Amino acid sequence: MKFTSDDFAKELKSKNIRLSHQRLKVLEYLSENKCHPTVDQIYTSLHKEIPTLSKTTVYSTLSALADAGMVKSINIEDNEIRYDITVEDHGHFKCESCGAIFDFPADMSRLESEVLSGFKIRDKNVYFKGTCPMCLANKN
């Protein structure tokens, strides 16, 4: 699905988030780079286009977009947060050899347990780790 700046602008307005050049650029970047980038990757790339961009802005923008449900933070690594513009439920697999993160369909409703009746669930994450087929092949 391809989004235009205009689509993002409308969505921001509908969520009562002010429109800003920086926010549009972050959304645009995430929609064109679905590799689950880190804050630093997003900042470094956008900084080329927007020399005045501050890393603090990238942090606060992503935080605001995540609060509004427009992006999802991925904590598959202990040391840095990654972001995903795909907010629909799905699992993430991290290859511990090459570092790549893969999406896979994951029906999280199947994980519902009677133990959680009475709990209000706001967010669900499924993180798998291991080795991807390419890295498995390269070992041989």
Next chain:
Amino acid sequence: MKFTSDDFAKELKSKNIRLSHQRLKVLEYLSENKCHPTVDQIYTSLHKEIPTLSKTTVYSTLSALADAGMVKSINIEDNEIRYDITVEDHGHFKCESCGAIFDFPADMSRLESEVLSGFKIRDKNVYFKGTCPMCLANKN
């Protein structure tokens, strides 16, 4: 299930991990505190018994035990790692109001997807977030 120091000593030996006072104490602490403690909580508590204990030791011990599969690290929070002596597959629910982490049964084999055929899966994590029944009740 109740473990004795002797059980832990045998398990360490079978995994070719050297026996040390500190390692036994960390295992003992985790088996008595299944609340998914942070490194700092483990350190602070054990430091009272073992005044010479270093935080670096707690980090390296937990890292070694996790590598050996004797404990599991929980990255449900972005800012600090928690540890669990229950290594069998199960989900974790974090209450965003009181901070408590709850275990729940999660049949992760149901998440297997044909997309992951060809991947070697080493580790599976299911993290849910929201509000626990007690905190929901307190709001009213």
Next chain:
DNA sequence: TACAAAGTTGTATTGATTACAATATAATAA
């Protein structure tokens, strides 16, 4: 066009985690 509220910037800080060298301990063999 003017104003108030909110966003952006840059710098300084925080705080969990790691690196590393010196010291101490555990496992093994004589």
Next chain:
DNA sequence: TTATTATATTGTAATCAATACAACTTTGTA
């Protein structure tokens, strides 16, 4: 038991993602 060697522990210093904050800028609205 004792000696030896490899590994663990300790304490300090460093790293680095993330946050706090104050000054400045921009946005949305009247």
